[in-house]
Amino acid sequence: MDQDKVKQRQDNRNETLRQGAAAAWPVCLGYLPLGLAMGVLAQQAGIPAWLTGLMSISLFAGSAQFIGVAMIDAGASMAAIVTTTFMVNLRHALMGSALAVHLRGVNRWFLTLFAYGITDETFAVNMARFRVGNWDRWRALVVNHLSNSAWVLSTVAGALAGQFIPRGAFGIDYALTAMFICLLVFQLHNRLLVLTGLLSAGLAVGWYLLIPGNSYIVGASVCGATLGFFIKRAKRRR
Amino acid sequence: MSYPEYILLFAAMGLVTYIPRWLPLVYLAHKRMPPWLVDWLSLIPVAILSSLLAPSLLVDGHSLSFTKTDLWVAVPTLVFALRTKSLGGTLLVGMLLFWLVGIVRA
Numbered sequence: 001m002d003q004d005k006v007k008q009r010q011d012n013r014n015e016t017l018r019q020g021a022a023a024a025w026p027v028c029l030g031y032l033p034l035g036l037a038m039g040v041l042a043q044q045a046g047i048p049a050w051l052t053g054l055m056s057i058s059l060f061a062g063s064a065q066f067i068g069v070a071m072i073d074a075g076a077s078m079a080a081i082v083t084t085t086f087m088v089n090l091r092h093a094l095m096g097s098a099l100a101v102h103l104r105g106v107n108r109w110f111l112t113l114f115a116y117g118i119t120d121e122t123f124a125v126n127m128a129r130f131r132v133g134n135w136d137r138w139r140a141l142v143v144n145h146l147s148n149s150a151w152v153l154s155t156v157a158g159a160l161a162g163q164f165i166p167r168g169a170f171g172i173d174y175a176l177t178a179m180f181i182c183l184l185v186f187q188l189h190n191r192l193l194v195l196t197g198l199l200s201a202g203l204a205v206g207w208y209l210l211i212p213g214n215s216y217i218v219g220a221s222v223c224g225a226t227l228g229f230f231i232k233r234a235k236r237r238r
Numbered sequence: 239m240s241y242p243e244y245i246l247l248f249a250a251m252g253l254v255t256y257i258p259r260w261l262p263l264v265y266l267a268h269k270r271m272p273p274w275l276v277d278w279l280s281l282i283p284v285a286i287l288s289s290l291l292a293p294s295l296l297v298d299g300h301s302l303s304f305t306k307t308d309l310w311v312a313v314p315t316l317v318f319a320l321r322t323k324s325l326g327g328t329l330l331v332g333m334l335l336f337w338l339v340g341i342v343r344a
Binding site: 025026027029030033047051054055058059060064068082086089090091093094095096097098099100101103104105106108111112114116120124125127169170171174175177178179180182183186187188192193197198200201202203204208209216220222225226228229232 | 245255259264278297300301311328340
């Protein structure tokens, strides 16, 4: 009897890992070229490979690490680098809020472990799965941490051997864009969501052209979602 | 920069990255959220992804552009994503097309 139970628990665990990995592999694949590119830049900026690994472990943030390395290379002050990192990553606060809807009442230790792995990509993959159902927090956690491992390993690989990969080979510059396109498709379930996406896209382009920097990400997302929200309300009232 | 300085910098960058990820999640997961907030949050994923994507397709340097390779490759990539809903497939098709167009254009 006990042995059956143990076996079943093991089966469940294997199933969780398997499904998590099945959802995570495209994200890991996308992180590979980005991580390699990031590692090469870090190496060119004079950062040793082990410190690049440390940076990836402590941040796990693509764009912020690219910007951070560029600022280190340009000799920017620590305060400026940390402030910029904060601004660039503020969008994760919105993602954490949206994920909280699916993680109601989950204990704080789990959430503390989970929060570490929230990125644009893991967020979008997990939200799409939670929405369809048949997804739980453990599978989501597997996605977060497998993606993180892929990121850390590919940045270190880039730092060690990246200079041997020719620039622009195999379309690696397009990996992130292609990933975002498909993640966006996962979200387009009804007309309101399509409209919200179009509004946010327009706002982001306008904002980016008018105000240089990274404020457009949070700014256009909040404005776009708010516009969509009021359009939905106005429709419901009629 | 010396090693201790690097470590201090990365620790600080990690901290300011982790707090926005952690605080709203832990706070909101243990609070009753009003329905309007849940409604608004349901629009956040599509809004963020569009905001991240659009400027990379439509802005070249500091001006609006409709001729970037990124934009033109995005069209078949989008069609493929809509048809297959496959993240890995879309990634590979997008990269392949971008690579080929780059070779043809050069």
